[in-house]
Amino acid sequence: MRLNESGKPGSTTRDALRAVAEELFAEHGIDGVTTRALAERAGANMAAVNYHYGNKDNLTMAVFRDVARRTVQRRLDNLARIEARAEREGRAPGLREVVEAFVDAYVNHDSPRTGVLLAHLVLQHRVRSTEWTEAIVREELDDFARRYVGVLRRAVPHLDESEVHWRYHLMVGAVMMGVSGHGSNARLRRLSNGLCAPEDRDEFREQLIAFLVASFGPGPATDKDIDGRPAIPDGSHQKNRARTRTQPRTEET
Template sequence: MNKKMDARLPRDRVLEVAARLFAEQGIDAVSVRDITGAAGVNLGTINYHFGSKENLIHEVFETLLAPLQERRLALLDQIEAQAGDGPLDLELVLRAIVEPTIRSSIGQEGAVVYLPRLMFQVYAVARPFLGEKNSELNDRVAKRFIDAISRAAPGVPYEQVCWRYYMVVGGFLQLVSDALGSNRLHRLSDGCCDTGDPNRVIEELITFFMQGMTAPAGSLRQDAFNNPGREAFLEALASPF
């Protein structure tokens, strides 16, 4: 254990170590003993400060997620205040979604860098006790941003905005998780894509999301209908493997 961690209170050490282990190994794979051993505290520490592993998981997510969501909402409040009764700037709204996560994760230290990988686990595996808590923290913020995007892109149907908002969130979580984990994009691009550069990551994401968010609804599907090879392709897709 390093001196920096030694100087922290046992509760804080447990939270930071738990976030790291959950992100690296998976929430279900990490035991209380794993956490206390890595944090250098006794087994009773988790029960004393959190009561149970489930409560510790709640605390990890709330500790990491709440400040990030507050930052996003503060940025959105500023964008709305500047716009007054006029239209919102779509690029600024998307930046308010994306930039806080990128800036707090890539090239930084501390437990918050593990949040994207933890969020992927929430989406991938159903855990009722965690899903309910996660919804409390996220749904209010998500609906604020969906409404803001609708105001910034009035020509896009609300249903499409909802679909695309979810794709935005999934896209940047995937990229940040890759940058903090396997760096697969860096390998696939033969080193051309530097996922360790937060500024480049942000600009690539915003450029992509701006185009996707404002694309005409259904335009790609209409192109597919006009493709003579479409029926044969769909038949092949429907065939059992």
């Protein structure tokens, strides 16, 4: 029996189309699914997509808007539990538990497909933004992101506000690559000579959380070597050093 997005039996062609769209988008990505494939998997004709949703883009938007809302609610529930526990214990939220609240929406056992779908949405928006990805990210995800960064700032008081925003932005990128990187997973296995098993979701989750927690470590990141010079000078730094060597030194006054 086909299940719709709420986990209940789908009683209409509209429900079936939406359910199979989730399945196929998770398996093949957004661009890897045709209208014909959607219709065939749902046991309908191609005209059914246009009849019920207008076109494939509208169906895609409906699927990913629902995915965004489900994952946001899950993360909000996680944050609420974390904040309540921290308040009872008279402390700020812990960094690891705040990171876990974010990762849990992408890597979990009870709804693994939802995390993959959300990763596809965010990657699509970052790589090739469209009107519908912009609408979903702005309307469904931005408010949560602000809420999450607010809690995250309390967990990392050693970082200033701009650093937290930067690291949150990069954290999202790391999670997206890890969750959706089928090709990079194969490369990880190859480079590690089989030591790393990307399909072990528990190990992947633990490694991802450890990496993200470390990225918010104490003190601002530095690009200085032990002698105070940049560890890897960029072009502008080299030009400045060359200019300094050619100009006479001016004594301090």
